[in-house]
Amino acid sequence: MYLISAGIGRTGTFIALDVLSRYGEEHDKINVIEFVKAMRKDRMTMIQNADQYVFLYHALYVYFRRKANFISRTEFIELYGEIEKPEKRRRLRNEFNAVISLKPHYTADDYGTGRRYMKLSFTNSVLPVVYQG
Known part of the structure; x- marks a missing residue:
């Protein structure tokens, strides 16, 4: 059995990573929860599961930690x-x-x-x- 995926969970995760990393660079602060809420108002299933949400935090951590x-x-x-x-x-x-x-x-x-x-x-x-x- 194959699962068909629209890719909106993964896509939403990478959109959030892109936007939040750029915003954080410019403003020196981010609000992950509010951004994800705003994305989900427009497209309900952006970032579909907890693993994607955890990945977003981990990727942002690595991104901001780098030199x-x-x-x-x-x-x-x-x-x-x-x-x-x-x-x-x-x-x-x-x-x-x-x-x-x-x-x-x-x-x-x-x-x-x-x-x-x-x-x-x-x-x-x-x-x-x-x-x-």
């Missing part, structure tokens, strides 16, 4: 053109370490739960993360 360094193409070429120089490699290592610090830390309980719910995974090589809340 964004947006640079132009010209600056990129200047900064990384001579990648073999030790100071350039050090800069990349520091950026990589910042990215690594964002990954979640799983416990032995998470591993056990993932093993119990293997049927939720698309492949046997990846354990599913099951939120219990």
Whole structure:
């Protein structure tokens, strides 16, 4: 049996992520609940389930936690053109370490739960993360 989805839950989640991240950058504050309520006035099932809602919070957390360094193409070429120089490699290592610090830390309980719910995974090589809340 295949489930047919209009995609409005996932689409609503990404619309909320886009709008709230931009608004937060500009105004230094966001109100997730009010924004989701406003979206659902126009389209009842935007963000359809709790997992999508949790994902929105998690994605916003990661987004606002990051240290964004947006640079132009010209600056990129200047900064990384001579990648073999030790100071350039050090800069990349520091950026990589910042990215690594964002990954979640799983416990032995998470591993056990993932093993119990293997049927939720698309492949046997990846354990599913099951939120219990």
